[in-house]
Amino acid sequence: xxxxxxxxxxxxxxxxxxxxxxxxxxxxxxxxxxxxxxxxxxxxxxxxxxxxxxxxxxxxxxxxxxxxxxxxxxxxxxxxxxxxxxxxxxxxxxxxxxxxxxxxxxxxxxxxxxxxxxxxxxxxxxxxxxxxxxxxxxxxxxxxxxxxxxxxxxxxxxxxxxxxxxxxxxxxxxxxxxxxxxxxxxxxxxxxxxxxxxxxxxxxxxxxxxxxxxxxxxxxxxxxxxxxxxxxxxxxxxxxx
Numbered sequence: 551x552x553x554x555x556x557x558x559x560x561x562x563x564x565x566x567x568x569x570x571x572x573x574x575x576x577x578x579x580x581x582x583x584x585x586x587x588x589x590x591x592x593x594x595x596x597x598x599x600x601x602x603x604x605x606x607x608x609x610x611x612x613x614x615x616x617x618x619x620x621x622x623x624x625x626x627x628x629x630x631x632x633x634x635x636x637x638x639x640x641x642x643x644x645x646x647x648x649x650x651x652x653x654x655x656x657x658x659x660x661x662x663x664x665x666x667x668x669x670x671x672x673x674x675x676x677x678x679x680x681x682x683x684x685x686x687x688x689x690x691x692x693x694x695x696x697x698x699x700x701x702x703x704x705x706x707x708x709x710x711x712x713x714x715x716x717x718x719x720x721x722x723x724x725x726x727x728x729x730x731x732x733x734x735x736x737x738x739x740x741x742x743x744x745x746x747x748x749x750x751x752x753x754x755x756x757x758x759x760x761x762x763x764x765x766x767x768x769x770x771x772x773x774x775x776x777x778x779x780x781x782x783x784x785x786x787x788x789x790x791x
Contacts, residue, residue, distance in 0.1 A: 613666075614663065615660065619656045619661075619663065620656075622652060622656035622659065623653065626649050626653055629649075677784055677786065679785065681729040681730050682732045682738060684728065684729070684730035684740035685727050686725070686740075686742070688724055688725075699724075702715070703727050713728050713782070714729050714730060714785070718745060718749075718754075721746070726740075730780055730781070730782070731781060731783060744780075748777065768787065769781075
């Protein structure tokens with residue numbers, strides 16, 4: 551789950567609570583060409599057979615350098631035994647130098663395979679945010695601005711794992727929508743964004759100073775988690791820009 555804090559140029563107007571209702575349905579157009587029998591004639595997605603095979607045989611691919619390195623070691627020893635060269639390495643012999651280089655490459659392959667087996671990417675699972683539904687927006691905003699804000703939220707919530715959206719401008723909260731942390735004082739009410747504390751935090755200051763986005767992939771590992779108490783307690787990541 552990902553929650554974001556965005557900065558947009560919107561003038562400050564007192565906050566109002568929107569009634570809980572379904573988001574407006576925006577008209578969309580879709581064009582598709584079909585033949586006489588109704589079949590799809592558009593571009594077909596391409597399949598990457600190599601990538602599919604690697605993803606389906608992850609353990610085998612990770613172990614492949616070990617097998618290659620082991621076979622290389624056996625090949626060097628076998629070649630050394632049948633070539634009639636003394637088993638003691640001789641620096642003046644080109645065959646000995648080639649064997650030493652091959653042994654180094656084979657050992658490197660074996661070590662690479664061991665590293666690949668020991669380090670695996672952590673699988674990401676979608677979690678349900680723990681909180682209450684919140685929908686707060688500034689009062690008396692023009693209809694087209696409200697539509698744009700709701701369209702942004704609808705697009706993010708459908709196309710990504712974003713479940714909370716906060717927009718702050720000039721030390722004021724413009725929009726708070728999605729899932730918010732539940733207030734401990736009034737049960738069932740969301741925690742309202744305290745912009746005074748937010749703008750004094752290191753996360754907000756770093757974003758404003760650098761002028762670039764700041765992405766916290768694992769929010770629980772960062773001290774900045776305490777600066778975002780309005781987000782659900784099990785928020786996985788946060789992006790500020």
